[in-house]
Each structure stands twice: as structure tokens, then as C-alpha cells.
Amino acid sequence: xxxxxxxxxxxxxxxxxxxxxxxxxxxxxxxxxxxxxxxxxxxxxxxxxxxxxxxxxxxxxxxxxxxxxxxxxxxxxxxxxxxxxxxxxxxxxxxxxxxxxxxxxxxxxxxxxxxxxxxxxxxxxxxxxxxxxxxxxxxxxxxxxxxxxxxxxxxxxxxxxxxxxxxxxxxxxxxxxxxxxxxxxxxxxx
Amino acid sequence: xxxxxxxxxxxxxxxxxxxxxxxxxxxxxxxxxxxxxxxxxxxxxxxxxxxxxxxxxxxxxxxxxxxxxxxxxxxxxxxxxxxxxxxxxxxxxxxxxxxxxxxxxxxxxxxxxxxxxxxxxxxxxxxxxxxxxxxxxxxxxxxxxxxxxxxxxxxxxxxxxxxxxxxxxxxxxxxxx
Numbered sequence: 001x002x003x004x005x006x007x008x009x010x011x012x013x014x015x016x017x018x019x020x021x022x023x024x025x026x027x028x029x030x031x032x033x034x035x036x037x038x039x040x041x042x043x044x045x046x047x048x049x050x051x052x053x054x055x056x057x058x059x060x061x062x063x064x065x066x067x068x069x070x071x072x073x074x075x076x077x078x079x080x081x082x083x084x085x086x087x088x089x090x091x092x093x094x095x096x097x098x099x100x101x102x103x104x105x106x107x108x109x110x111x112x113x114x115x116x117x118x119x120x121x122x123x124x125x126x127x128x129x130x131x132x133x134x135x136x137x138x139x140x141x142x143x144x145x146x147x148x149x150x151x152x153x154x155x156x157x158x159x160x161x162x163x164x165x166x167x168x169x170x171x172x173x174x175x176x177x178x179x180x181x182x183x184x185x186x187x188x189x190x
Numbered sequence: 191x192x193x194x195x196x197x198x199x200x201x202x203x204x205x206x207x208x209x210x211x212x213x214x215x216x217x218x219x220x221x222x223x224x225x226x227x228x229x230x231x232x233x234x235x236x237x238x239x240x241x242x243x244x245x246x247x248x249x250x251x252x253x254x255x256x257x258x259x260x261x262x263x264x265x266x267x268x269x270x271x272x273x274x275x276x277x278x279x280x281x282x283x284x285x286x287x288x289x290x291x292x293x294x295x296x297x298x299x300x301x302x303x304x305x306x307x308x309x310x311x312x313x314x315x316x317x318x319x320x321x322x323x324x325x326x327x328x329x330x331x332x333x334x335x336x337x338x339x340x341x342x343x344x345x346x347x348x349x350x351x352x353x354x355x356x357x358x359x360x361x362x363x364x365x366x367x
Contacts (some may be wrong), residue, residue: 028251035252061292063312064305067209067281068216068254075282076289087286095278098251099258103270105245106262113241117363123237124336124362126244126327128354131340133217133247134320138345140313152310159314163221164321167229170211170222178213178311185307189299 015049015081017089023047024074024093029101035070035094043077050077070094151184197265198272200231205257205276212281214312216254220319223260224326233264240326248355254278333367 015023027038036059043050050058058080062072071091078090112118144152155177162173204226208219220243227233234242242263246256254277261273295301320341328334340354361367 030250058289060305061289062285063214064308065281065285065288066212067285068212068252068278070215070252071254071278071282072285075285079286079289084286087282091278091282094252095274098249098255099270099274101249101251102246102255102258102274103262103267105249106259106270109241109245109259110263113238119241120362120365120367121359122241122244122362123327123333124358124360124367125248125355126240126323127333127336127362127367128340128351128358129244129247130240130320130324130327131337131342132344132351132354133220133316133323134337135341135344136217137313137317137320138341140316144310144313152313155310156314156317159311160317160321162318163315164318167221167225167322169225170219171207174211174213174311177314178308181311182304182307185305186299186303189303189306 015047017082017085019047020078020081020086021089021093024078024090025097027070028094028098036073039070039073039077049081151188155181155184193265193268198268201261201264201269201272202276204231205261205273206280208257209277209280210284212254212277213308214315216252216256216277217319218312218315220256221315221322223256224322227260227264228326233260236326238263240323243323244327244355248352330367332361336361336367 023042024039027035027042030038040055040059044052044055058073058076062069062076065072071094074090074094075087078087080086082089113122141153141156144156146152159173159177162168162177163170208222211222212219224239228236228239242259243256246253246259249255255274257273257277258270261269261271263269265272324334324337328337336358340358343349343354344351358367
């Protein structure tokens with residue numbers, strides 16, 4: 001890939017395995033509301049292990065691939081820095097602390113989840129959590145709304161109705177709608 | 191809680207499949223997690239699902255950790271570990287192998303078409319997650335109103351969602367929802 005002038009990297013070092021692990025532990029524990037923003041801050045702005053252009057490219061790949069985006073990012077990033085061992089360090093750093101935290105929270109919920117006051121609090125939080133996801137979806141839908149480009153919104157709406165309202169099993173909906181979506185995009189691709 | 195090998199295998203199979211179906215990230219699979227956990231396998235009630243979703247969203251860390259909580263609810267710590275590995279394992283292995291060859295197809299038509307085609311699909315899936323969690327969580331007019339207000343604030347501002355969770359939690363605690 002030819003380097004464009006603006007992507008000429010700042011001085012970069014190859015991070016140690018320990019540094020990779022600790023960076024993703026930090027991302028995992030600080031990452032309120034979307035860990036990927038924190039991942040970008042760490043990789044590009046603070047540690048300068050990646051240029052902004054490089055990050056965007058890896059990010060696009062991680063969104064495209066199935067699976068949790070931030071876990072994909074950890075694996076691809078770790079692999080680019082230090083190969084398969086690097087990928088294990090980054091993925092481990094991302095997953096292990098949150099896994100432990102979730103087990104603790106799960107145990108607390110199993111033990112105290114039926115307490116009435118906690119029920120009311122969780123009931124409130126879940127209404128906001130639903131709104132957060134709906135607002136995020138609306139934000140994501142924004143780039144789809146372009147003049148005379150009806151196909152994007154139509155496909156998004158079809159998926160929403162099929163999976164969210166009609167509650168068709170995910171694999172059935174995707175088996176029909178993904179080929180359709182790709183076929184439409186194929187006809188429009190350069 | 192069930193701790194037999196069959197249950198753990200069922201958890202691994204469910205989340206392992208979801209890992210590869212998660213077009214658009216972890217939250218895209220929330221509808222299928224709900225369908226399976228509540229309606230098919232009867233691992234939990236609708237309300238418990240909404241609670242667990244709220245905990246996973248409000249806690250720090252990646253959103254896909256709702257799988258950990260579901261696994262824990264079904265089969266304790268082994269269930270939590272199996273669910274988490276199932277959710278990340280298959281997609282991580284795929285990501286590792288694809289990232290090595292991806293640059294080679296940078297300008298290939300199939301890559302551009304696939305990438306563009308999947309964007310509206312993932313938008314639809316995230317929207318579906320919101321609809322399903324709202325239906326599980328909202329039972330009063332005020333609850334629907336809070337969901338709507340949160341959605342509008344999320345759409346128009348960059349306010350840290352923690353504050354929205356705190357506000358909604360307080361309203362809930364006060365018995366208003």
C-alpha cells in the first residue's frame with residue numbers, strides 16, 4: 001500500500017506483549033458505551049501504534065467480519081503487531097477482565113435480582129438501554145438516507161421487520177436478505 | 191442452574207453459531223439471543239432478559255458480554271466462560287485468517303459489493319435489537335417515553351450514556367416506571 005503524505009507515521013515502536021495485554025485490559029475496563037472509540041484513542045492518539053488511515057482500514061474490516069467488532073479489532077490489531085501470540089494477548093486483555101466482572105455481576109443478580117428495589121432500578125435502566133440501542137441504530141441509518149438511493153433504507157427496514165417484529169430466526173432472515181443485499185450492492189459497485 | 195455437559199454443549203453451539211451470524215457486531219445478535227433464551231430454550235423470562243441486557247449495557251466493557259451473563263444464568267461460571275468463548279472464538283479465528291489476505295482484494299468488486307451490501311443489514315439488525323429490548327423492558331407509558339427520550343438524546347447528542355442509565359435507574363427506583 002503506497003503511503004500518502006498525511007499517513008506518514010509518527011515514530012513507532014513495536015509494542016511488547018505485556019503492553020498489548022495491558023492496553024486492552026484498560027480498554028475493556030474503561031470502555032463505557034462502545035469500546036471501539038477507546039481502542040482508537042489508545043492505538044492512534046496515545047500510543048501511536050497505528051496511523052489514522054491504517055486504523056480506518058482495520059476498522060472497516062472488523063465491521064465487515066461477523067462477530068463482536070471490538071473482539072475482531074483486538075485480534076487483527078494484535079496479529080499485525082506481534083503475530084498470533086500478540087492476538088492472544090490483545091484478545092485475552094479485552095475479554096478476561098470483563099468476563100470476571102460479568103461473572104461477579106451475574107452472581108450478584110442471581111443472588112439479589114429479586115429484591116424489589118433492585119428490580120425497579122434495573123427496570124428503569126433497561127428502558128434507557130433500549131433507547132440507547134434505538135438511537136444508535138438511527139445514527140447508523142443516517143448515511144443510508146441519500147437522494148434516490150432507496151435500496152439501503154428498504155433493506156434495513158426489511159431486516160428490522162423480519163427479525164425485530166416478525167421474529168423470524170436470524171439465520172433464515174440472513175440467508176434470504178444477505179444475498180439480496182449483496183446482489184443489489186453488486187449492481188451498483190464500480 | 192444446570193451443570194451437565196449437554197447444557198454446556200448447547201450453550202457453546204448457540205453462541206458459536208451466533209458468533210458467525212453477528213453481522214454488524216455483538217448487538218446484532220440480541221434478537222436471536224432473546225428468541226433462543228426466552229422463547230425456545232426457556233433459559234429465562236422476558237423480564238430477566240431485559241435486566242441482563244441492562245446490566246451488560248451499563249457495565250464497562252464490550253457489549254457482547256451479554257452472552258457471558260446469559261451463560262452464567264444458565265450454568266454458572268462454566269456456562270459464562272463457554273458462552274463468552276463461543277461468542278468470540280469462531281469469529282476471532284476467522285478474523286485472524288482473513289486479515290492476512292484482506293488487503294489483496296482491496297479493489298475487488300465482490301469485496302466492495304459485500305462490504306456495501308452488509309451495511310444496511312447490520313443497521314436493520316441493531317434496530318431490531320432495540321425493538322426487542324424495548325418490548326421486553328417497557329410496560330408503562332412512562333417507560334416507553336423514557337426509551338423514546340433516550341433514543342432522541344443518543345441520536346442528537348454525544349452525551350455519555352452512563353448519565354442516561356443513572357437517570358432512568360433513579361426514576362425506576364422512585365417507582366415511577
